[in-house]
Amino acid sequence: MRVATWNLENLFAPNASAAAPASRATYEAKIAALASTIAAIAPDVLAVxxxxxxxxxxDLAAALPGTWYRETADPDGRGIRVALLSRRLLREVEQVSDFxxxxxxxxxxxDGRVIAGLGRPALKATATxxxxxxxxVSAHLKSKLLTFxxxxxxxxxxxxxxxxAVYALHRRAAEAAGIRAFVTRLLAQSTTNTAAVVVAGDLNDDTQAATTQILLGPPGSEIGTIGFDRPDAGDQQRLWNVAPHIPEADRYSRNYRGRRELIDHILVSEPLVHGVTAGAGPAPAPSIDDQPDARRDRPGSDHRPVYVDLPA
Known part of the structure; x- marks a missing residue:
């Protein structure tokens, strides 16, 4: 089973926003480029x-080979949202929005404006x-891009x-905590074995960032540590980031000002973590800066997809 995550970079219909393609032709070129990449990595479930x-x-699903089921979350103030595309039927669909x-x-x-939940709701669905x-769970935490x-x-x-910068960091941390609290409840609901859970999305920070680490749960057993192969009581509540399984030279999902960053992540629970392999592709990713509308008419995305192959 292959699960992937990909930030599609402003997948809007033509002229639907300042960042949307300006014409039908550029929109269709974007759809075609996205579909080509998705077909190449061939995920069973894709968090977008x-x-x-x-x-x-x-439109994107229609451009893909075969039948794809899809579910979407509510949008944020900019009109973007997370979603799930799947070649298997999606059940038990649920939004995650609470801190x-x-x-x-x-x-x-x-101005003192406050939020009491995720700015962009995450979305959970179950596939068999x-x-x-x-x-x-498809997630998109607050961007590192600052808006003044x-x-x-x-x-x-x-x-x-x-x-x-502090406002953005506080929001990203609170959103990570909201998703972690949801996952904690999801794992606790399993009455026999630990639930099989995948959290996939644009977390907008690297593997060791405090906001990313919030999602892991109990410390001490990350992939690559001496405790990884030693079962303990914390395993039933842990999530493991599969990033160490991506070949080091390929371990990035965005190219920011010429610097490679891995800010798109996949985390899995205990029943799924042993025997996984992971990757990213295709390469290279375009170098971007802090002008989110600069690529308005460019095909594809400014992110690379990240994927994990889970054991049967």
């Missing part, structure tokens, strides 16, 4: 991010493979930059 209206996802109990609201700007239910008052993406005021 930055989907505009659901009809755009329908964990006990965590208060999070301030997001200088070989008689085994696998819960897949008036829709600006840059500032010469360093005090303002520092404040908005």
């Amino acid at each position: 991010q930055e989907v505009g209206s659901p009809p755009a996802l329908d 964990p109990t006990g965590l208060g609201t999070v301030q997001v700007d200088d 493979f070989g008689g085994k239910k696998v819960h897949v 008052p008036g829709g600006r993406f840059s500032t010469s005021d360093e005090a303002e930059r520092a404040r908005y």
Whole structure:
């Protein structure tokens, strides 16, 4: 079973937003490029991010070989959302939008505006493979890209930059905690064995970032550590990031100002972690900066997909 995640970069119908393709021809070129990559990596379930209206996802599904089931979450203020595409029927669909109990609201700007849940709801659905239910969560945490008052993406005021970096970091951490709380409940619901859970998405930070680490659960047993092959009581609540299984030279999903970053991740629960392999592709990824609309008419995506092959 192959599960993949991919940020599709502003999959909007033509002229639906400032970042959408400006013409039908450029939109169709984007759909064709996305479909070609998805067909090449051939996932069974694909978690996607930055989907505009659901009809755009329908167009992508129609461009893929075979039958693809799809589910979408509610959009954020920019009109983008996460979704799931699957060659297997998707059941038990559920949005994840709440911060964990006990965590208060999070301030997001200088005006004191606060949020009480995920800015972009995550989406969970269940697919069945070989008689085994696998819960897949598609997630897209707050971007590292800072947005300043008036829709600006840059500032010469360093005090303002520092404040908005804190707002973004607090929001990303709270969103990670919300998804972690949902997964904790999902794992606890299993009455026999630990549930088979995959969290896949654009986490907007690297493997060792504190926000990414929140999702792991109990510490001490990450892939590559001396404790990995030693079962302990924490395993039933853990998620493992499969990033170490991606060949080191290929371990990136975005090229930011010429620097390779792995910010798109797949994490799996205990029944799935042993015997996995992982990869990313295709390469290379275009180098991007802090102007999100600069690639408006470019085909494909500014991210690379990341995938994991799970044991049968």
